[in-house]
Amino acid sequence: xxxxxxxKAYEPQNVEGRWYDYWEKNGLFRADExxxxxxxxxxxxxxNVTGNLHMGHALNNTMQDMLVRYHRMKGHNTLWLPGMDxxxxxxxxxxxxxxxxxxxxxxxxxxxxxxxxxxxxxxQYGGQIINQLKRLGSSCDWSRQRFTMDEGLSRAxxxxxxxxxxxxxxxxxxxxxxxxxxxxxxxxxxxVEHEDLDAKLYYLKYKLADGDGCLTIATTRPETLLGDTAVxxxxxxxxxxAYIGREVILPVLGxxxxxxxxxxxDMEFGTGALKVTPAHDPNDFELGLKHNxxxxxxxxxxxxxxxxxxxxxxxxRFECRKNIMKDLExxxxxxxxxxxxxxxxxxxxxxxxxxxxxxxxWFIKIKPLAEKAIAAVEDGRxxxxxxxxxxxxxxxxxxxxxxxxxxxxxxxxxxPAYYCEDCGELVVSRxxxxxxxxxxxxxxxxxxxxxTWFSSxxxxxxxxxxxxxxxxxxxxxxxxxxxxxxxxxxxxxARMMMMGLHFMExxxxxxxxxxxxxxxxxxxxxxxxxxxxxxxxxxxxxFGTDAFRFTLAALAAQGRDVRLSDERIQGYRNFVxxxxxxxxxxxxxxxxxxxxxxxxxxxxxxxxLSLADAWILSRLETVAEEVEKHLNGYHFDRVAGDLYQFxxxxxxxxxxxxxxxxxxGEDEAAKKQTQAVLAHxxxxxxxxxxxxxxxxxxxxxxxxxxxxxxIMISPWPGTGIGRPDAKAERRMEMLQGVITTVRNIRGEMNxxxxxxxxxxxxxxxxxxxxxxxxxxxxxxxxxxxxxxQVVPMGEKPKGAAAHVFGDVEVFVILAGLIDFxxxxxxxxKEMDKLDKDIIKANKKxxxxxxxxxxxxxxxxxxxxxxxxxxxxxxxxxxxLTRVLELRQ
RNA sequence: AGGCGCGUAGCUCAGGGGGAGAGCGCUACCCUGACACGGUAGAAGUCAGCAGUUCAAAUCUGCUCGCGCCUACCA
Numbered sequence: 026x027x028x029x030x031x032x033k034a035y036e037p038q039n040v041e042g043r044w045y046d047y048w049e050k051n052g053l054f055r056a057d058e059x060x061x062x063x064x065x066x067x068x069x070x071x072x073n074v075t076g077n078l079h080m081g082h083a084l085n086n087t088m089q090d091m092l093v094r095y096h097r098m099k100g101h102n103t104l105w106l107p108g109m110d111x112x113x114x115x116x117x118x119x120x121x122x123x124x125x126x127x128x129x130x131x132x133x134x135x136x137x138x139x140x141x142x143x144x145x146x147x148x149q150y151g152g153q154i155i156n157q158l159k160r161l162g163s164s165c166d167w168s169r170q171r172f173t174m175d176e177g178l179s180r181a182x183x184x185x186x187x188x189x190x191x192x193x194x195x196x197x198x199x200x201x202x203x204x205x206x207x208x209x210x211x212x213x214x215x216x217v218e219h220e221d222l223d224a225k226l227y228y229l230k231y232k233l234a235d236g237d238g239c240l241t242i243a244t245t246r247p248e249t250l251l252g253d254t255a256v257x258x259x260x261x262x263x264x265x266x267a268y269i270g271r272e273v274i275l276p277v278l279g280x281x282x283x284x285x286x287x288x289x290x291d292m293e294f295g296t297g298a299l300k301v302t303p304a305h306d307p308n309d310f311e312l313g314l315k316h317n318x319x320x321x322x323x324x325x326x327x328x329x330x331x332x333x334x335x336x337x338x339x340x341x342r343f344e345c346r347k348n349i350m351k352d353l354e355x356x357x358x359x360x361x362x363x364x365x366x367x368x369x370x371x372x373x374x375x376x377x378x379x380x381x382x383x384x385x386x387w388f389i390k391i392k393p394l395a396e397k398a399i400a401a402v403e404d405g406r407x408x409x410x411x412x413x414x415x416x417x418x419x420x421x422x423x424x425x426x427x428x429x430x431x432x433x434x435x436x437x438x439x440x441p442a443y444y445c446e447d448c449g450e451l452v453v454s455r456x457x458x459x460x461x462x463x464x465x466x467x468x469x470x471x472x473x474x475x476x477t478w479f480s481s482x483x484x485x486x487x488x489x490x491x492x493x494x495x496x497x498x499x500x501x502x503x504x505x506x507x508x509x510x511x512x513x514x515x516x517x518x519a520r521m522m523m524m525g526l527h528f529m530e531x532x533x534x535x536x537x538x539x540x541x542x543x544x545x546x547x548x549x550x551x552x553x554x555x556x557x558x559x560x561x562x563x564x565x566x567x568f569g570t571d572a573f574r575f576t577l578a579a580l581a582a583q584g585r586d587v588r589l590s591d592e593r594i595q596g597y598r599n600f601v602x603x604x605x606x607x608x609x610x611x612x613x614x615x616x617x618x619x620x621x622x623x624x625x626x627x628x629x630x631x632x633x634l635s636l637a638d639a640w641i642l643s644r645l646e647t648v649a650e651e652v653e654k655h656l657n658g659y660h661f662d663r664v665a666g667d668l669y670q671f672x673x674x675x676x677x678x679x680x681x682x683x684x685x686x687x688x689x690g691e692d693e694a695a696k697k698q699t700q701a702v703l704a705h706x707x708x709x710x711x712x713x714x715x716x717x718x719x720x721x722x723x724x725x726x727x728x729x730x731x732x733x734x735x736i737m738i739s740p741w742p743g744t745g746i747g748r749p750d751a752k753a754e755r756r757m758e759m760l761q762g763v764i765t766t767v768r769n770i771r772g773e774m775n776x777x778x779x780x781x782x783x784x785x786x787x788x789x790x791x792x793x794x795x796x797x798x799x800x801x802x803x804x805x806x807x808x809x810x811x812x813x814q815v816v817p818m819g820e821k822p823k824g825a826a827a828h829v830f831g832d833v834e835v836f837v838i839l840a841g842l843i844d845f846x847x848x849x850x851x852x853x854k855e856m857d858k859l860d861k862d863i864i865k866a867n868k869k870x871x872x873x874x875x876x877x878x879x880x881x882x883x884x885x886x887x888x889x890x891x892x893x894x895x896x897x898x899x900x901x902x903x904x905l906t907r908v909l910e911l912r913q
Numbered sequence: 914a915g916g917c918g919c920g921u922a923g924c925u926c927a928g929g930g931g932g933a934g935a936g937c938g939c940u941a942c943c944c945u946g947a948c949a950c951g952g953u954a955g956a957a958g959u960c961a962g963c964a965g966u967u968c969a970a971a972u973c974u975g976c977u978c979g980c981g982c983c984u985a986c987c988a
Contacts, residue, residue: 031947033947033948034948034950035950219984219985226988242988243988244988245988246988289986289987290987290988291987291988293987294987294988295987295988299987299988300988301988302988306986306988307986308986308987308988309986309988311986365988367987367988368985413917413918414917416916416917417916417917417983417984420916420984421984424984424985511982511983512983515984542982579936580925580926582926582927584918584919585918585919585926585927586919586981586982588925588926590924590925590937592924592925592936592937592938593925593936593937595937595950596936596937596950597936598950599948599950599951600950601950602948602950602951603947603948603950603951605947605948605950606947606948606950606951607947607948608947609947609948610947610948611947612947613947614947662926662927663927666927666935666936669935669936670935677947677948678952681947685946689946765953765954768953768954769953769954769955771953771954772941772942772953772954772955773954773955775941775942776942777942777943778942778943778945778952778953779943779945806945809945862932865932866932869931869968869969872968872969873968874967874968874969875931875968875969876968877968878967878968878969879931879968879969880931883931883969886931886932887931887932890932
């Protein structure tokens with residue numbers, strides 16, 4: 026057996042790419058749908074084809090990769106299915122910008138050429154993010170990678186559209202929708218971002234047609250008055266009820282419009298009179314339907330005023346606002362102008378102010394689909410973690426409105442609806458109809474495409490081959506868990522629930538884990554405009570992928586946003602290095618060691634098991650249990666935290682230090698046994714860390730004696746990997762306490778580290794004396810003692826500093842070195858602290874209510890605690906007296 | 914306007930009815946044969962405020978203050 030030397034520090038750059046290639050080449054990411062046994066599956070939230078890896082992706086995919094690697098190691102039939110989203114508006118915008126740079130535009134190119142151009146763009150520049158996901162270590166089955174516009178998924182989209190249409194769940198109609206004048210498309214309500222802006226509230230006078238004064242209305246959008254077809258007041262409003270049924274004269278245009286009464290009007294706001302523009306306001310649209318008002322569109326699809334705007338025709342809507350106010354002012358029709366802060370809708374892609382607009386669109390009747398999706402979460406078939414998000418989900422689902430699915434774009438799934446050029450007949454069909462079934466005329470396909478989220482809604486089953494009945498669907502659907510951010514709970518998760526339940530008649534995932542947002546060190550949301558974006562790729566370059574992943578995991582407490590800072594990542598980079606060096610030490614000391622097996626704990630001679638070995642094996646069992654529990658509960662932070670604590674503060678700080686004398690010693694049998702435990706512990710640590718830190722663990726793994734295959738496919742250390750031993754843990758706890766106590770005295774008394782001291786320990790507990798005596802070889806090097814004595818309580822040694830741990834009084838003999846002044850101060854301070862606790866405990870135990878009402882074990886514990894405190898105080902008090910005597 | 918969440922050590926955050934925790938930072942000493950990306954020890958907190966429930970509250974309830982976020986048609 027040879028032991029390869031490891032470098033002194035871990036250098037991720039030399040390691041990561043090499044192992045990723047190895048995994049990929051050896052097919053270790055590939056899922057086999059024919060493999061027997063329990064399956065575990067995840068579909069990736071498909072990143073936009075235009076996207077670049079940001080912190081949200083990094084967090085999201087680190088979590089997915091952790092789970093996937095964990096389940097793969099457990100031997101489950103594991104699939105992580107990757108892919109990308111065609112991202113309608115985003116991609117179209119990118120290519121349009123490119124065209125603009127070339128001095129042309131999509132209209133000049135024509136639809137067909139433009140779509141070709143987008144595909145070319147995709148081949149050339151799209152999907153950068155896939156390589157970035159690989160940098161992150163994502164173990165996706167790339168052989169199954171999908172794209173929402175690929176052939177199979179397009180077929181699924183068509184199938185779903187046609188079926189929903191046939192079931193009467195898709196309809197077409199004239200409704201008011203959110204229109205983006207920049208992107209030239211309809212937007213769903215969800216795609217509108219509301220932002221509070223400082224604006225004005227204009228009070229305008231509309232003259233009554235019968236010449237009797239005027240009615241003053243309040244509006245934030247005076248330019249829309251050109252499309253007014255009524256003024257509404259509340260019939261309960263005594264000021265105005267008399268006006269109902271009369272007419273007013275629309276300024277500028279002179280149109281006579283009715284005054285109507287409707288309870289919708291808020292009497293408190295503005296003047297209590299509301300101008301009604303059914304074509305450019307969703308509420309006015311509703312009023313218009315109710316009162317049978319005509320809808321007059323005065324703004325066109327570019328956001329410019331149209332023919333209906335009379336003198337303002339051709340002006341931009343905001344320019345028109347200024348001009349119309351100038352004119353109204355001149356005519357004395359402006360009563361006043363107030364400041365007003367209110368929410369204005371913006372396009373989520375390009376941030377242009379949206380224009381509510383009346384137009385013909387396609388919708389999904391969503392209520393019947395939503396009911397099933399609500400039920401599935403209510404009855405627990407799908408679990409939302411953390412549970413707080415369930416409420417948000419229900420609130421939205423219960424108030425859901427029909428989904429506007431048509432978009433006036435060129436890049437996307439073209440709606441499979443066809444119109445007859447002659448008779449106008451509408452046909453919705455999977456195949457292009459050759460001719461009109463009614464009149465034989467030629468057919469023309471609908472120009473609109475579907476909302477990008479329409480195809481993403483099908484992702485969990487379309488990617489597995491639906492509508493065909495594939496083996497994959499049988500094995501991997503429903504998927505095990507969906508990991509995603511709350512920002513797309515409605516956009517995506519809710520819609521997958523609805524579509525999955527409708528078309529697969531089963532939930533799309535058993536669990537939905539909603540993670541938080543990654544923010545900067547100041548807690549600000551990262552955004553390009555703020556310039557506070559931390560690029561994951563730069564972080565990986567600087568600190569290594571494993572350190573980065575570990576940081577994300579460690580900070581990802583459920584329901585709490587992740588604040589990322591360099592210091593934090595650096596801290597975990599140090600941890601990676603610590604692990605590296607612990608492994609380095611371990612491997613250096615496995616010279617001549619022959620491994621027996623890597624699966625269960627090593628075969629050991631129980632009678633000769635050292636305390637340190639017994640202890641670490643016991644701790645290993647506990648940690649393995651905890652880690653597994655936290656992985657199953659999506660407590661990624663605790664997985665990371667427990668492993669950090671165990672590796673650094675138990676394995677490195679204690680175990681490795683305690684094992685040195687054995688490894689450097691002469692007892693070959695003892696050495697062999699410790700080597701076995703050491704090798705085993707390292708192996709288990711590596712495997713437990715692998716899901717979080719795939720690269721460094723793989724790199725070390727191959728140097729562990731006996732390793733023959735990638736850590737990725739090595740067995741997960743489940744229960745039975747260690748060896749529970751409560752006695753060993755109790756004894757070790759006592760030893761650690763005693764050792765820390767000696768070190769504490771050394772530190773407080775400023776004994777130089779190189780100075781060897783004499784240690785005396787006193788205890789009336791025979792078992793503890795025995796353990797301390799037996800473990801002298803282990804204690805002495807750790808406290809730098811040239812001698813160690815353990816005796817029953819009695820005459821205290823002279824010239825010694827004392828401290829108490831549990832039943833043991835610890836003396837460090839410092840003849841000539843001791844500063845009695847300092848020692849007295851230290852003892853006094855310690856006693857003051859104790860006194861506080863003793864007073865508190867006494868008070869508690871004197872309280873009859875406490876004794877009567879608190880559970881027995883709590884009372885017993887408190888009594889015991891008081892005894893311990895008192896005993897300690899007595900010992901310290903004696904020591905203090907002695908020190909004070911010696912001082913004189 | 915409604916809803917949700919958060920205020921715990923200098924910073925970032927765990928914890929969640931009975932002894933205040935971690936990481937980073939800070940202080941002191943140390944290049945001890947894995948690691949200075951390190952070691953040992955140490956200092957540091959009226960657990961936002963007020964009231965209530967309880968034998969017992971950082972933890973449960975209510976209110977107040979401060980900070981985020983989400984949803985919403987008040988023009």
